[in-house]
Amino acid sequence: MYDAELANERSYVEGLYARLDELRAEKIEQLGEVRRTKSMGTHQNRSERDAFASLYENRLAQLNAVDDKLAFGRLDLDSGELRYIGRIGLSTDDLRQLMVDWRAPEAGTFYQATAFERLGVRRRRHLILQGRTVKSIEDDVLDHTMLVDGEHLQGEGALLAALNSKRTGRMSDIVGTIQAEQDRIIRSPLSGALVVQGGPGTGKTAVALHRAAYLLYTHRERLQSAGVLLVGPSSAFMKYIERVLPSLGETGVVMASVGHLLPGISATAVESPEAARLKGRIDMAQVMANAVANRQRLPRGDVRLDVEGTRLVLTVRQVRRAREKARATGKPHNEARVTFVKILLRELTEQLREHIEANGAGNTADRSYLADDVRGSRDVRVMLNLCWMPLSAQKLVSDMFSKPEILAAVAPQFTDAERAMLLRPADAPWTESDVPLLDEAAELLGEMDVTGGRAEAAREAQRNRDLANAEKAISNMNQQLEDSGVDGILTAEQLADFNIVEGESLSNAERALTDRTWAYGHVVVDEAQELSPMQWRLLVRRCPVKSFTIVGDIAQTSSAAGASSWRQALAPFMGERWSLEELTVNYRTPTQIAEAAVRMANAAGQVVSAPKAVRDGEWEPLVDKVAPGALVRRVVEVMEEETTAVAGGLVAVIAPPAMVPETAAALRAVYGHRVGHGAGSVEQDIVVLDPHEAKGLEFDGVVIVEPAALLAGAGGRVGDLYVAMTRPTQRLRLIASQPLPEGIEA
Numbered sequence: 001m002y003d004a005e006l007a008n009e010r011s012y013v014e015g016l017y018a019r020l021d022e023l024r025a026e027k028i029e030q031l032g033e034v035r036r037t038k039s040m041g042t043h044q045n046r047s048e049r050d051a052f053a054s055l056y057e058n059r060l061a062q063l064n065a066v067d068d069k070l071a072f073g074r075l076d077l078d079s080g081e082l083r084y085i086g087r088i089g090l091s092t093d094d095l096r097q098l099m100v101d102w103r104a105p106e107a108g109t110f111y112q113a114t115a116f117e118r119l120g121v122r123r124r125r126h127l128i129l130q131g132r133t134v135k136s137i138e139d140d141v142l143d144h145t146m147l148v149d150g151e152h153l154q155g156e157g158a159l160l161a162a163l164n165s166k167r168t169g170r171m172s173d174i175v176g177t178i179q180a181e182q183d184r185i186i187r188s189p190l191s192g193a194l195v196v197q198g199g200p201g202t203g204k205t206a207v208a209l210h211r212a213a214y215l216l217y218t219h220r221e222r223l224q225s226a227g228v229l230l231v232g233p234s235s236a237f238m239k240y241i242e243r244v245l246p247s248l249g250e251t252g253v254v255m256a257s258v259g260h261l262l263p264g265i266s267a268t269a270v271e272s273p274e275a276a277r278l279k280g281r282i283d284m285a286q287v288m289a290n291a292v293a294n295r296q297r298l299p300r301g302d303v304r305l306d307v308e309g310t311r312l313v314l315t316v317r318q319v320r321r322a323r324e325k326a327r328a329t330g331k332p333h334n335e336a337r338v339t340f341v342k343i344l345l346r347e348l349t350e351q352l353r354e355h356i357e358a359n360g361a362g363n364t365a366d367r368s369y370l371a372d373d374v375r376g377s378r379d380v381r382v383m384l385n386l387c388w389m390p391l392s393a394q395k396l397v398s399d400m401f402s403k404p405e406i407l408a409a410v411a412p413q414f415t416d417a418e419r420a421m422l423l424r425p426a427d428a429p430w431t432e433s434d435v436p437l438l439d440e441a442a443e444l445l446g447e448m449d450v451t452g453g454r455a456e457a458a459r460e461a462q463r464n465r466d467l468a469n470a471e472k473a474i475s476n477m478n479q480q481l482e483d484s485g486v487d488g489i490l491t492a493e494q495l496a497d498f499n500i501v502e503g504e505s506l507s508n509a510e511r512a513l514t515d516r517t518w519a520y521g522h523v524v525v526d527e528a529q530e531l532s533p534m535q536w537r538l539l540v541r542r543c544p545v546k547s548f549t550i551v552g553d554i555a556q557t558s559s560a561a562g563a564s565s566w567r568q569a570l571a572p573f574m575g576e577r578w579s580l581e582e583l584t585v586n587y588r589t590p591t592q593i594a595e596a597a598v599r600m601a602n603a604a605g606q607v608v609s610a611p612k613a614v615r616d617g618e619w620e621p622l623v624d625k626v627a628p629g630a631l632v633r634r635v636v637e638v639m640e641e642e643t644t645a646v647a648g649g650l651v652a653v654i655a656p657p658a659m660v661p662e663t664a665a666a667l668r669a670v671y672g673h674r675v676g677h678g679a680g681s682v683e684q685d686i687v688v689l690d691p692h693e694a695k696g697l698e699f700d701g702v703v704i705v706e707p708a709a710l711l712a713g714a715g716g717r718v719g720d721l722y723v724a725m726t727r728p729t730q731r732l733r734l735i736a737s738q739p740l741p742e743g744i745e746a
């Protein structure tokens with residue numbers, strides 16, 4: 001019986017792959033054809049072909065990315081229909097549906113049906129593929145009249161197989177085994193802000209990624225041109241998750257870590273937690289406003305200016321009035337400067353004219369010529385710049401943190417000690433908490449080159465021309481696209497976006513990444529508990545419609561500027577307008593380890609979400625107590641045992657930041673290139689990390705060096721140690737020379 005069913009599924013899935021190959025061949029053929037004829041014809045023809053080429057390329061990339069485990073489920077419905085579920089939708093040439101996209105409404109019951117609420121499903125079948133071959137099938141029989149003698153329920157096999165598999169250093173998708181509570185969140189409505197709170201390993205990251213893919217699929221019209229932004233804690237984390245969305249058939253999501261949210265800035269330097277906390281405070285917004293106002297200065301007294309040998313006087317009163325008028329425009333600093341300069345130039349020109357007339361040159365003086373003289377005067381230029389200098393965000397922020405007198409003037413609410421903490425050399429590299437300050441500054445300063453507006457206007461005009469072209473081409477294209485299997489209706493906007501002149505042809509995602517003022521249609525934030533108020537302020541600016549999916553775990557907060565409750569974190573930006581969902585099952589950490597982590601947190605006085613672990617592990621947490629000074633030696637000694645225990649899997653050593661270099665060096669002396677240092681070393685099977693780098697990642701085995709130091713270093717929070725203890729999927733070992741924090745040992 002089972003063998004016959006398996007054989008059936010194998011042949012069906014072979015058919016699906018045959019169809020995938022056929023579509024791929026078709027796209028390659030069409031792409032070749034478009035490329036061959038690309039340089040011929042009118043501008044409109046050419047741009048139409050460019051648009052086709054981009055669409056074919058995208059579709060081909062999508063078809064290539066979904067090859068692995070293309071299909072993973074089948075539903076047997078009350079109606080007798082058999083419905084296959086997979087990464088994308090597939091149909092025959094005559095539009096007979098072969099497989100439904102997992103995100104389509106018809107696929108929802110695959111994740112939601114239970115024996116109590118069957119939703120018209122008699123049987124749910126998981127297809128477990130290796131490469132292109134069906135290796136096994138597992139059935140949930142929901143309608144018990146279907147049970148044949150001797151047949152048994154095999155509910156959680158696919159899930160447990162996924163959970164027990166060896167880690168690779170890269171996150172995989174969970175599309176075949178999404179659980180009902182996760183599915184509800186993935187498919188919740190687009191608008192508003194949704195907070196997903198969940199303990200470690202509850203699938204928050206997985207849910208965030210699948211939700212981004214779901215939203216783009218379901219609301220393509222609304223989201224494709226504005227885009228979806230996915231924000232994570234670090235570049236290493238972005239690397240860890242980067243393959244998930246393509247494997248789900250989505251390539252259009254813009255991904256950025258918090259250090260890369262401002263185009264042109266890559267913030268990698270690390271600073272003290274105290275400085276980060278100060279810079280994250282919401283009153284830094286006022287400090288930035290003060291810093292800008294501080295650059296709109298009045299001279300100490302009236303000044304004399306030489307214009308072509310004539311002495312003019314610029315009074316403090318005149319400057320003050322021009323400043324008031326410029327500020328009253330409400331424009332950003334660099335743009336308001338135009339008003340300021342224009343007023344004073346006019347007044348000085350007037351003064352010059354009066355002077356010349358009074359000296360007997362008659363009233364023939366040519367005013368435009370005089371205006372040129374005033375504008376050309378070095379004294380005038382220097383004075384106007386001293387009063388209202390055009391500024392870049394970088395210059396404003398670096399001056400503020402490198403000049404004590406400026407900092408004292410713009411941040412009077414900070415104590416001397418606090419200001420001392422913020423001071424640094426002018427050429428110091430940027431840190432993550434500088435990014436929201438730079439963004440705030442850019443917002444307040446506006447375009448540096450005010451003529452940039454003209455270039456922008458020219459680009460806009462070109463785009464409008466493209467749009468008109470696109471509208472003409474579109475009716476015939478939609479038909480052809482449908483024929484060629486590209487889903488969704490194409491809008492003139494989208495087509496125009498593909499139409500940008502060659503060489504400048506950027507996708508929406510690429511353009512969004514280079515444009516600070518881009519407004520996204522939706523933002524997904526992972527590890528959101530770490531964000532400071534200033535980082536929230538930046539993100540809300542990126543999505544003015546406030547459509548957010550916010551995932552995190554308050555108990556895992558380790559950054560000093562992070563949140564201690566969702567209400568407190570979100571109130572300034574969203575008021576009460578957000579809803580909360582909770583994930584309650586831990587898929588990563590085995591029961592024994594998860595319980596030790598919760599006991600440790602509780603003993604330290606912290607209440608944490610304690611999700612129920614879905615499986616027991618083979619091992620209790622192991623503890624080695626060693627003499628002071630023997631920590632690193634012990635790490636090296638146990639490594640053989642650890643790597644053998646997780647045979648072929650990954651082992652992470654999580655150490656206090658100060659101990660990471662020597663631990664990595666000692667391990668490398670024995671294990672050579674197998675040892676990676678810092679996050680992002682996904683190719684090695686032994687990785688040495690500090691707790692911050694370990695955030696969001698997971699490993700088969702974890703060795704924690706000096707747990708008490710992780711607790712002490714976190715400023716009274718359990719975050720660091722709690723994060724470290726909840727990374728393993730199989731095995732945890734703690735090596736301690738100081739007394740072990742309470743609760744770890746039962």
Ligand SMILES: Nc1ncnc2c1ncn2[C@@H]1O[C@H](COP(=O)(O)OP(=O)(O)OP(=O)(O)O)[C@@H](O)[C@H]1O
Nearest residue numbers: 174177178179200201202203204205206587588696
């Ligand atoms: N439904 C599922 N099917 C298979 N695997 C799952 C499922 N849900 C979660 N997992 C797996 O559990 C592990 C933990 O998931 P994830 O990293 O998303 O959790 P998290 O809540 O973000 O954890 P943390 O807050 O600790 O970083 C991952 O390996 C993920 O693939």
